[in-house]
Amino acid sequence: MIHIDLTDQSIDVAAALRSVEADGAGAINTFIGTVRNQSTGRAVVRLEYEAYDTMALHQLRKVAEQAAEKWPMLQAVTVIHRKGTLHIGDVAVVVAVSTPHRAESFAACQYIIDTLKQVVTIWKKEFYQDGDVWVAAHP
Known part of the structure; x- marks a missing residue:
C-alpha cells in the first residue's frame, strides 16, 4: 500500500505512522523533517515550499x-510533504x-x-532576518 500526499495543512505524524501499520510488519521506520532555526550559519525565520502539484x-x-x-517486502509506504509557509519546528x-525486518525498513526510508x-x-525558499534565498536540493 502506498499513500502519497502534498498538503498546505499541518502533517499528522501519528496518522502517518498508523497508515503503515501491518500485521506482517516487524519494523516501522519514519523520517520526520522539521524546520530548523538556522541554515549555513544564518538564522532562519521561516520557509516556503512551492510545488508543481501534479508533477510532484x-x-x-x-x-x-x-x-x-x-x-519487495515493503508492507506500506506513506510520504507526506508540506507546501506553503512553515515556521520553526x-x-x-x-x-x-513498514517491513518485516528493520534493515529493509531503514534502507527504504x-x-x-x-x-x-x-x-x-x-522548491524551498529560506527566509532570514536579512533576506531570503531559494535552496538547492541536498541529497
Whole structure:
C-alpha cells in the first residue's frame, strides 16, 4: 500500500505512522523533517515550499514505487510533504515505511527521503532576518 500526499495543512505524524501499520510488519521506520532555526550559519525565520502539484505527486509516487521494487517486502509506504509557509519546528515532510525486518525498513526510508529531495518538483525558499534565498536540493 502506498499513500502519497502534498498538503498546505499541518502533517499528522501519528496518522502517518498508523497508515503503515501491518500485521506482517516487524519494523516501522519514519523520517520526520522539521524546520530548523538556522541554515549555513544564518538564522532562519521561516520557509516556503512551492510545488508543481501534479508533477510532484506523480514523482513522489514513482519514488515510493521504486522503493517497493528495490525492497519487495515493503508492507506500506506513506510520504507526506508540506507546501506553503512553515515556521520553526513545523513538520515539513514525513516518510513512513513498514517491513518485516528493520534493515529493509531503514534502507527504504532513507532511499525515499534522499531520492525525493533530488527529483521531486518541490522548491524551498529560506527566509532570514536579512533576506531570503531559494535552496538547492541536498541529497
